[in-house]
Amino acid sequence: MLKGIYGTLETTPKLQLTFKAIGQLRLSRTTTEVVRPIKEIKEDFENMLKLVTEENKVYQIESARDSAVLISYKEYESLQETVELLSIPEFRESLQRSLQQIKNNETYSLDEVLGDID
Numbered sequence: 001m002l003k004g005i006y007g008t009l010e011t012t013p014k015l016q017l018t019f020k021a022i023g024q025l026r027l028s029r030t031t032t033e034v035v036r037p038i039k040e041i042k043e044d045f046e047n048m049l050k051l052v053t054e055e056n057k058v059y060q061i062e063s064a065r066d067s068a069v070l071i072s073y074k075e076y077e078s079l080q081e082t083v084e085l086l087s088i089p090e091f092r093e094s095l096q097r098s099l100q101q102i103k104n105n106e107t108y109s110l111d112e113v114l115g116d117i118d
Helices: 038-055 073-086 089-103 110-117
Strands: 007-010 016-019 024-029 032-037 059-062 067-070
Touching: 038 059, 038 067, 073 089
Parallel strands: none
Antiparallel strands: 007 016, 024 032, 024 059, 059 067
């Protein structure tokens, strides 16, 4: 269960969404932003969770004071791993060099790479 300050939004006996605002929440999925009443979010939360976990949808939930993002746990772990990798100076520098090489068109075709294997 997620804990907040001002209220709890129950979706099933086993699942609760707690929010920090009363009234309307702003929901957006990718670039489409939709404002919906809390009651509608409560009724659609299980479907939202299914879309997040099965189709990698991302929802931004906003109120007048707060904002949060609903992503799958798998995506969260992936973001954490990316942050960890980018915190390694050698990895970050190697990635920056690679991106610069791509920008400068200093790349090899698949045929060139496979030709070196033969």
